[in-house]
Amino acid sequence: MKTDFSEFPFSSEQNVKGHLIDSGIMSSIMNLIIRCGGSYHIDEFNVGHTHDDMSSAKFKIYARTESQLKRIMDDLVDFGCQKSAEELDAVLLQSEMDMTVPDEFYSTTNHRTEIKLDGKWRVVQNQRMDAILVCSKSGDNWNIDCRKLRNIKKGDLVICGYQGVRIQPEFRERDREEFGFMNSDVSSERRVRIAVSKIAKTIHDRKARGEKVGVTAGPVVVHTGGGEYLARLIKDGYIDFLLSGNALAVHDIEQNLFQTSLGINITSGEPVHEGHKNHIRAINTIFRHGSIKAAVDAGILTGGIMYEAVKKNMPFALAGSIRDDGPLPEVFTDMSLAQEAYSNLLKNCGMMLMLSTMLHGIGVGNMLPGYVKTICVDINPAVVTKLADRGSHQTIGIVTDVGSFLASLYHELKK
Amino acid sequence: MKTDFSEFPFSSEQNVKGHLIDSGIMSSIMNLIIRCGGSYHIDEFNVGHTHDDMSSAKFKIYARTESQLKRIMDDLVDFGCQKSAEELDAVLLQSEMDMTVPDEFYSTTNHRTEIKLDGKWRVVQNQRMDAILVCSKSGDNWNIDCRKLRNIKKGDLVICGYQGVRIQPEFRERDREEFGFMNSDVSSERRVRIAVSKIAKTIHDRKARGEKVGVTAGPVVVHTGGGEYLARLIKDGYIDFLLSGNALAVHDIEQNLFQTSLGINITSGEPVHEGHKNHIRAINTIFRHGSIKAAVDAGILTGGIMYEAVKKNMPFALAGSIRDDGPLPEVFTDMSLAQEAYSNLLKNCGMMLMLSTMLHGIGVGNMLPGYVKTICVDINPAVVTKLADRGSHQTIGIVTDVGSFLASLYHELKK
Amino acid sequence: MKTDFSEFPFSSEQNVKGHLIDSGIMSSIMNLIIRCGGSYHIDEFNVGHTHDDMSSAKFKIYARTESQLKRIMDDLVDFGCQKSAEELDAVLLQSEMDMTVPDEFYSTTNHRTEIKLDGKWRVVQNQRMDAILVCSKSGDNWNIDCRKLRNIKKGDLVICGYQGVRIQPEFRERDREEFGFMNSDVSSERRVRIAVSKIAKTIHDRKARGEKVGVTAGPVVVHTGGGEYLARLIKDGYIDFLLSGNALAVHDIEQNLFQTSLGINITSGEPVHEGHKNHIRAINTIFRHGSIKAAVDAGILTGGIMYEAVKKNMPFALAGSIRDDGPLPEVFTDMSLAQEAYSNLLKNCGMMLMLSTMLHGIGVGNMLPGYVKTICVDINPAVVTKLADRGSHQTIGIVTDVGSFLASLYHELKK
Amino acid sequence: MKTDFSEFPFSSEQNVKGHLIDSGIMSSIMNLIIRCGGSYHIDEFNVGHTHDDMSSAKFKIYARTESQLKRIMDDLVDFGCQKSAEELDAVLLQSEMDMTVPDEFYSTTNHRTEIKLDGKWRVVQNQRMDAILVCSKSGDNWNIDCRKLRNIKKGDLVICGYQGVRIQPEFRERDREEFGFMNSDVSSERRVRIAVSKIAKTIHDRKARGEKVGVTAGPVVVHTGGGEYLARLIKDGYIDFLLSGNALAVHDIEQNLFQTSLGINITSGEPVHEGHKNHIRAINTIFRHGSIKAAVDAGILTGGIMYEAVKKNMPFALAGSIRDDGPLPEVFTDMSLAQEAYSNLLKNCGMMLMLSTMLHGIGVGNMLPGYVKTICVDINPAVVTKLADRGSHQTIGIVTDVGSFLASLYHELKK
Numbered sequence A, B, C, D: 001m002k003t004d005f006s007e008f009p010f011s012s013e014q015n016v017k018g019h020l021i022d023s024g025i026m027s028s029i030m031n032l033i034i035r036c037g038g039s040y041h042i043d044e045f046n047v048g049h050t051h052d053d054m055s056s057a058k059f060k061i062y063a064r065t066e067s068q069l070k071r072i073m074d075d076l077v078d079f080g081c082q083k084s085a086e087e088l089d090a091v092l093l094q095s096e097m098d099m100t101v102p103d104e105f106y107s108t109t110n111h112r113t114e115i116k117l118d119g120k121w122r123v124v125q126n127q128r129m130d131a132i133l134v135c136s137k138s139g140d141n142w143n144i145d146c147r148k149l150r151n152i153k154k155g156d157l158v159i160c161g162y163q164g165v166r167i168q169p170e171f172r173e174r175d176r177e178e179f180g181f182m183n184s185d186v187s188s189e190r191r192v193r194i195a196v197s198k199i200a201k202t203i204h205d206r207k208a209r210g211e212k213v214g215v216t217a218g219p220v221v222v223h224t225g226g227g228e229y230l231a232r233l234i235k236d237g238y239i240d241f242l243l244s245g246n247a248l249a250v251h252d253i254e255q256n257l258f259q260t261s262l263g264i265n266i267t268s269g270e271p272v273h274e275g276h277k278n279h280i281r282a283i284n285t286i287f288r289h290g291s292i293k294a295a296v297d298a299g300i301l302t303g304g305i306m307y308e309a310v311k312k313n314m315p316f317a318l319a320g321s322i323r324d325d326g327p328l329p330e331v332f333t334d335m336s337l338a339q340e341a342y343s344n345l346l347k348n349c350g351m352m353l354m355l356s357t358m359l360h361g362i363g364v365g366n367m368l369p370g371y372v373k374t375i376c377v378d379i380n381p382a383v384v385t386k387l388a389d390r391g392s393h394q395t396i397g398i399v400t401d402v403g404s405f406l407a408s409l410y411h412e413l414k415k
Helices: A025-035 A066-079 A173-183 A188-208 A227-235 A246-258 A275-289 A292-297 A305-312 A335-345 A358-367 A381-388 A402-414 B025-035 B066-079 B173-183 B188-208 B227-235 B246-258 B275-289 B292-297 B305-311 B335-345 B358-367 B381-388 B402-414 C025-035 C066-079 C173-183 C188-208 C227-235 C246-258 C275-289 C292-297 C305-311 C335-345 C358-367 C381-388 C402-414 D025-035 D066-077 D173-183 D188-208 D227-235 D246-258 D275-289 D292-297 D305-311 D335-345 D358-367 D381-388 D402-414
Strands: A010-018 A039-046 A055-063 A091-094 A112-117 A120-123 A132-138 A141-147 A157-160 A165-168 A212-217 A241-245 A316-319 A349-355 A373-378 A395-399 B010-018 B039-046 B055-063 B091-094 B112-117 B120-123 B132-138 B141-147 B157-160 B165-168 B212-217 B241-245 B316-319 B349-355 B373-378 B395-399 C010-018 C039-046 C055-063 C091-094 C112-117 C120-123 C132-138 C141-147 C157-160 C165-168 C212-217 C241-245 C316-319 C349-355 C373-378 C395-399 D010-018 D039-046 D055-063 D091-094 D112-117 D120-123 D132-138 D141-147 D157-160 D165-168 D212-217 D241-245 D316-319 D349-355 D373-378 D395-399
Touching: A010 A025, A010 A066, A025 A039, A025 A055, A025 A066, A055 A066, A066 A165, A112 A132, A112 A141, A120 A141, A188 A212, A188 A349, A188 A373, A188 A395, A188 A402, A212 A227, A212 A358, A227 A246, A227 A305, A227 A402, A241 A246, A241 A335, A241 A358, A246 A275, A246 A292, A246 A305, A246 A316, A275 A292, A292 A305, A316 A335, A335 A358, A349 A358, A349 A402, A358 A373, A358 A381, A373 A381, A373 A402, A381 A395, A381 B381, B010 B025, B010 B066, B025 B039, B025 B055, B025 B066, B055 B066, B066 B165, B112 B132, B112 B141, B120 B141, B188 B212, B188 B349, B188 B373, B188 B395, B188 B402, B212 B227, B212 B358, B227 B246, B227 B305, B227 B402, B241 B246, B241 B335, B241 B358, B246 B275, B246 B292, B246 B305, B246 B316, B275 B292, B292 B305, B316 B335, B335 B358, B349 B358, B349 B402, B358 B373, B358 B381, B373 B381, B373 B402, B381 B395, C010 C025, C010 C066, C025 C039, C025 C055, C025 C066, C055 C066, C066 C165, C112 C132, C112 C141, C120 C141, C188 C212, C188 C349, C188 C373, C188 C395, C188 C402, C212 C227, C212 C358, C227 C246, C227 C305, C227 C402, C241 C246, C241 C335, C241 C358, C246 C275, C246 C292, C246 C305, C246 C316, C275 C292, C292 C305, C316 C335, C335 C358, C349 C358, C349 C402, C358 C373, C358 C381, C373 C381, C373 C402, C381 C395, C381 D381, D010 D025, D010 D066, D025 D039, D025 D055, D025 D066, D055 D066, D066 D165, D112 D132, D112 D141, D120 D141, D188 D212, D188 D349, D188 D373, D188 D395, D188 D402, D212 D227, D212 D358, D227 D246, D227 D305, D227 D402, D241 D246, D241 D335, D241 D358, D246 D275, D246 D292, D246 D305, D246 D316, D275 D292, D292 D305, D316 D335, D335 D358, D349 D358, D349 D402, D358 D373, D358 D381, D373 D381, D373 D402, D381 D395
Parallel strands: A212 A241, A212 A349, A241 A316, A349 A373, A373 A395, B212 B241, B212 B349, B241 B316, B349 B373, B373 B395, C212 C241, C212 C349, C241 C316, C349 C373, C373 C395, D212 D241, D212 D349, D241 D316, D349 D373, D373 D395
Antiparallel strands: A010 A055, A039 A055, A091 A157, A112 A120, A112 A165, A132 A141, A132 A157, B010 B055, B039 B055, B091 B157, B112 B120, B112 B165, B132 B141, B132 B157, C010 C055, C039 C055, C091 C157, C112 C120, C112 C165, C132 C141, C132 C157, D010 D055, D039 D055, D091 D157, D112 D120, D112 D165, D132 D141, D132 D157
16 A cells, blocks of 8 residues: 555654664664654655765655644654754753643653754754753853753753754664674573674773773672672772662672671672671671771781772772661761762773663663663673663673673683 | 775665565664674665654675675565666575585575575465475476475475575564553553454454464463363364374363362362373273374263364374374374474464463464464463564563463454 | 490580470570580480470580680580670670770571670560670660671670570471471472461451561562552552662662563563663652652652552662662662661561562561561562571571562452 | 260271371371361371381271261371271273273372272373373283373273272481481572582492482583583483483583584683574584484584483483474474483482472473472572472472582582
């Protein structure tokens, strides 16, 4: 059945450029138009002749109503589409009240974004998802910043609508070559071995570029025997910052003070006498010294993740949670402060390892630009899927025991 | 870094046509070439201007060695690529021994396949994966048949290599519109409700086209209370054939004779006295009458899946397995006969429901052409993924309790 | 091989009383002694002759060293064992510094606990696990309170060691009768149906006893369509308090303001235009009014869980987390305050429903005495196991879709 | 509320002996009586004073009706209970027709069972579950054999009812000491390491006793790189027989002939050219030689599981299934023959390793007496639970990658 374009009286011409086929962008565009009830006509498609070339397309969107047309146009912005007509400046409206924005506010994605102001495209700072774009001008210069809703002040100039917004979605293909085997049907263990060597390579590469490599980790890292290797990675300078919670630190400290993990001897696997007390004992010890750092300085805590972090002066941020015992003095009990601390450490991050923590993994994912290479490791496939699906082609999910993963990664990096 | 084509002295010009962007075909082609170490140059790309139009492309593959070139060309056949040069006839070699073929044999996919013989393209019969193509000529007519290796006879003419082989991969897009929501992030239960209505629509549609709707089901269908609804679907003529094993039939009969499932009362959930004996008792009852059909005819078995199948004269094939008790008289204990029986019933099947059975699901998947719409239902996401990944875009996986699924499907169909 | 008691020169006579066989207590005692390297001799075992009677036992522990003996004796306290010799008063030591306790501190379980002071057994208040027991005397009366380490003040009198500590483990059997079928091999869906009717009965029963029924719930409750039913349960007075996080409230409000859940239309399952903005929009709306309550009062928020809670004046506590957007004004961003708020609402709780939230479920589990009937519902068996294993025989785990569960529970309660 | 025994006019006195507390037998007895609606009075309970002693109990069952009493008595037979009154001889009835038994037939458990005939207790041969007990007399001697229903012949003397049946349930405790740590909360990887050393010890122990150690394995063993280690275990004589299916053998042979597994290179993880053909090619190769053994003898197949089995003359049985390609000549395509072959190899088996195969694992589990130590290894916790729950305290479940497990086990055994 042929499309009858006379049913679609409203139309707009659009341009798009990039690795349109490889990255699935062109196909996403087409699907979105059809699902929204519209239709399209591709007027030009200049395919990138070789692997190195970008493609570009010029196409018309057709819609039955003006609002349908607007809806499709707005949604296509996320795929990097631009009206063929000269794009107008973005629309700026003032916030009328602290912590609120006008209803039409533009909500960010985690893709690299540019805004047209005074006729020029300007790159957004601190790109993250679900933020508000706040603009301020000094001289001829516009600063455009991603800001959380709660940090909006009355009078802030906020981008509204999709006009003058340009997005650059990531391109998937080069990555597919490196980590493409992850999707094939080899057994997990084999795949993991191969993945580890690519990850080690990427760590070297990011550090060579001057970008930071961060870790967010859950307490399972300690239970599975990965704590020792994470500590060594920190000691040897592979990790630039750590984002975690109270539990990781408590379990790490329990293990290093008492050789138990949740009261179980870490070598024999047997419960030890009064072992269930050991995590409270660990907290008691730190409370007595006033802080983790003080316990390290006093020579009480002599090994493990937190010890190496203190010794190396590697920055970390520990966020509290409703489950916490203690919490340890270094923990941010206030979530707004914890988010700020996380967010500060994530600046200039080029690679993020998310190790067995859905809670902190999602937290970090919300703050990261989509173009940061992210590795999610968990024994539970559902967690990996959930983290890896959060909108970035740069995320690689690995289903395995995080303890073995860290051991392998350490040995691979030391090769 | 620009590709230096002088490093790739070997090349071949190829054509491809279809929904190249939507279905991800063009992107797969590019990736395969790069992963195999080759390069490409797209000479022409005629994009389908509208949703209804197909695209076509002409491109050159570049390779470093002749064998690399051949390898890439061979592998691209699976994506529907064809050499621009006039394709030669397929190569036929004789089997030298029963149950064996020459080493160069062509192994089938589950996509629609054509073979060039005597200068004309001819469609393959009984398309399935991992089969051998056996050709025979009567008059001017070639018959080309998918055959299992064990059925090859000495002297059979067998297609070897990729020359003269043309494949038509399925196109994903129209389906994406119908079942596209399955990939979005709505909760399972909601998604299931919506999926059920599309499945009901597809069942009506396939039956209207004169195609058969088949079911393969595991015993969990009975344990979850789905037996009653599968029985009704059979009674009301929605299902044309059933492929299963001994366990489904035994549990169905146990439930209808004794109101228990694995010895547990199906209403109260409580174990009943001597309940663990009931499945052997059910077998004993059928053995006494000589067959399921005889027990139905004798008025002993008066309800359930097998009862309705017998009453309706709906064909079924039950395959034995190493786990079986009994097995029931109708069960094929010999797997070669069971596979034949399955395969016969699958002819002209337009839609297949795979209900909580990895074993039979994989068995059926091996025999089905890729263009048959297949629905896999299982509570375990891993099973759904495994079944849905077996090479067909037509497969929709649904993670839910199969008992509730069948109840919903029945009610939706009766609307 | 006969035990040679001469190898075990150290011994102690112990008593224990309760449903020793049914509840597996006697068997746990024996196993613990053997695993710790000791031996035992049961001198008397007075079995409860009928289902209603308790059993009692007198037995000797044998050990190779004095410290082994002490270790076994200490560990047996958790199973309710008591030395036959007159028990001495518990040992009280002073805290020497805020937030710290002496190393020998006694760490609580979640079982009902008594402490001997001035020759009399006295019941511990606010029983929870991993707490410190702080004692204070007024007149002849001792108050013994479970306190978190961080709330210890310099000078507090703290119970140390196991002397004068008596524990009353829960008895499993009566419960096994009611929910015993949960362990049998019936299908999940069937089991759920039966479980729901027992849970409804237990809710009626607890409320009749004047105990509170609480809910802790994750945002999945909203995604799966359970929000509507949880709202009705609140409206109809079945629920006395709600413990949750920012996400549940945001998704509930998004759904009621915009009919979407994570941007997906809750009826059609289709993504809606700008849907991904809706959760920020929901927060923006609440920020504009200043609080959830203010938005309800203003007639802006007109349905859902939070609406009914406000209307009904049902208390709730929302704890922040590192993942939060917003957070909403009612959310405790400081975890210490959040824990306090949770803990206050949990007083006199007789039944707790944990609905698809590992984070808040563990948080609540830490605070609850073991004798509170707890129901954990999650689609992921691992979450249910983890929550149900936290040391209480009173916990029942149910693996199912939480949306359907709430719908069934509501209908069962309204019968 | 006190039990009013006047409501229970029917009663029977019972005896039971064994590790009644440790193994949970006494507690199971009490629960069963209460759940069936009866009541009990324990008249005597002679507790085993030390870990080495057995306990014994004399108790009365009370019931409201005669049939309820009979039901309870029958069901208690499974826990080793015996009437105090002199037990009468078992009841023998004749089968009236091949493959059928009288309705009252006794259906076996997998526990050691004795039958009273001519006033003497006699041990059942070939103990397995869900079988019929067929008795035959020669001279004064009765032979009592577990037989599958399909092998019953007209005229066979079959045990009916529970009279004269005595069962000896396994005792759990000694095992709990060895593998007890498996239930504690240590991380999987740690637990696995400890479990492997216990399994190695048990293998040495069983072989020292002259019992056989068997393996049943799925194809995942090969995909995960475990094939190499299973081959070595066979070569070094640790394994006495192998029960598997066609797929294991095909994948093992594919890997050894072509270095691929499902077409993926086993070292690089990359798909190889025409790799998807390799499993059909492997079958083609074996077909050409006529059998696996012939291919080994011809020097074509030079390594792997099947190669070592042939070289070592280690017996194996391969059962067909509906999924099979080929199948290989050594495969039993008829399931009745396959079950017989399995059953023959399982004679005198003292230990069974079930490696990543639910299908064959359940098949083997059906045939094994409950007192054979069984180890189930799978990456999927649900499979391990399902296999481990099949009625034997002797089964240990291990959730891990089977490839790493086999490597560890091999290295542990070679220590």
